[in-house]
Structures are given as structure tokens and as C-alpha cells.
Amino acid sequence: GQQLNQSPQSMFIQEGEDVSMNCTSSSIFNTWLWYKQDPGEGPVLLIALYKAGELTSNGRLTAQFGITRKDSFLNISASIPSDVGIYFCAGHRSGGSNYKLTFGKGTLLTVNP
Amino acid sequence: DGGITQSPKYLFRKEGQNVTLSCEQNLNHDAMYWYRQDPGQGLRLIYYSQIVNDFQKGDIAEGYSVSREKKESFPLTVTSAQKNPTAFYLCASSIVSAHEAFFGQGTRLTVV
Numbered sequence: 001g002q003q004l005n006q007s008p009q010s011m012f013i014q015e016g017e018d019v020s021m022n023c024t025s026s027s028i029f030n031t032w033l034w035y036k037q038d039p040g041e042g043p044v045l046l047i048a049l050y051k052a053g054e055l056t057s058n059g060r061l062t063a064q065f066g067i068t069r070k071d072s073f074l075n076i077s078a079s080i081p082s083d084v085g086i087y088f089c090a091g092h093r094s095g096g097s098n099y100k101l102t103f104g105k106g107t108l109l110t111v112n113p
Numbered sequence: 114d115g116g117i118t119q120s121p122k123y124l125f126r127k128e129g130q131n132v133t134l135s136c137e138q139n140l141n142h143d144a145m146y147w148y149r150q151d152p153g154q155g156l157r158l159i160y161y162s163q164i165v166n167d168f169q170k171g172d173i174a175e176g177y178s179v180s181r182e183k184k185e186s187f188p189l190t191v192t193s194a195q196k197n198p199t200a201f202y203l204c205a206s207s208i209v210s211a212h213e214a215f216f217g218q219g220t221r222l223t224v225v
């Protein structure tokens with residue numbers, strides 16, 4: 001199955017810094033989702049995007065559906081220690097089978113207090 | 114509380130034995146999924162089901178089997194034919210018209 005290209009693979013930042021990560025694909029997607037996974041737990045949905053150009057916020061998190069429909073971005077402002085975890089992008093590819101999501105390999109975020 | 118429950122959290126089995134992982138949801142979702150996660154990897158789809166008594170193979174179905182006899186339940190059997198079964202297994206569900214999947218807390222399977 002196709003994978004999304006997610007970058008960076010890992011990030012080490014200081015508490016209070018802003019964070020940016022992104023996901024790209026050669027295919028067009030009609031839905032983008034961003035999840036956070038804590039160690040040993042299941043992913044938790046952070047933000048869902050359904051329209052090209054859409055910009056959605058959830059607290060300190062902001063995500064955008066790229067205008068080309070082939071990418072998405074997640075920003076975290078003023079990071080705190082509990083932001084530590086793996087962030088996954090996921091998408092539903094246009095023309096793909098219903099209900100099948102494609103996942104990126106994740107961005108591991110470490111926040112130093 | 115509504116949600117998805119996977120059990121057990123940790124599972125140890127001897128090589129060559131079949132093992133069944135449980136997944137139950139009370140969200141009234143029609144669609145359910147099983148994913149496998151390996152260290153440093155994204156989630157790979159094993160099987161999914163859109164409706165009771167129907168399921169489809171995902172990208173890595175070999176060595177696995179599922180059943181969907183009830184809307185709330187979607188158990189996964191890891192058979193002895195699965196060459197590398199040690200992994201973290203995640204169950205998810207969603208409503209029919211949306212792509213947002215909600216996950217259980219996972220089962221870590223270790224085969225020794």
C-alpha cells in the first residue's frame with residue numbers, strides 16, 4: 001500500500017518553541033487527519049481536514065489542507081512537555097477504496113523542559 | 114463511556130500457536146479496522162469491515178483472519194502462518210460516511 005512521506009522523522013526542541021511537520025504525497029487526497037500517539041497507546045485524533053486550503057485549529061495545534069491536495073501541515077505553538085509523542089498524518093486518497101486510510105511513518109517529538 | 118476496547122493489553126504466545134485479539138466498540142460504528150504497527154513504521158492495514166458479516170483484506174492480510182458476527186465486535190486471529198507476528202496491534206472504528214477513525218489502546222503481541 002502507498003505510504004505518505006512525513007517529515008521530519010524526529011524533532012528535539014526546547015519547551016516553548018513552535019513546531020512544524022508535514023506530509024506529502026504524489027497522489028491527491030480528499031481527507032487529511034492528524035493523530036498523536038503516546039508510548040504504548042493507540043493514536044488519538046487531533047484534527048480532521050476535508051477541504052483544500054482549509055486551516056483548522058485545536059488549541060495550540062493548527063493544521064492545513066494543502067491547496068494542491070497532495071500535502072498537509074501541522075503546527076504546534078508554544079510546546080510543552082506533554083506534547084511529547086509520535087504525530088501521524090493520515091489521509092483518504094481520492095479514488096481510493098472507501099474507509100481505507102493511508103498513514104505516514106510518524107514524527108517523533110521530544111520536548112526538553 | 115463510549116469507546117473502543119482492546120484486550121488484552123499484553124499477550125505472549127509460543128511460536129506456532131494461533132492467538133485471537135479482542136476488539137469491542139460501543140460507538141455504534143459500522144466500520145472497523147485492524148492495523149499493525151512496527152517500531153518506526155506507520156500503521157499498516159490488515160483487515161477492515163464495513164458491515165456485519167462482511168470484511169475485506171487490507172495491505173498485509175496474509176497470516177491473519179477476522180470475523181464480524183456482531184456490529185460491536187471484530188476479533189483478529191494471528192495464525193501460525195504469520196511469519197513475523199510480534200508487533201503492536203491496533204483496532205479502530207468509524208462511521209460509514211466519515212474517514213475519521215478512532216483507535217483502541219492497542220495489544221502488544223510477543224511471540225517467543
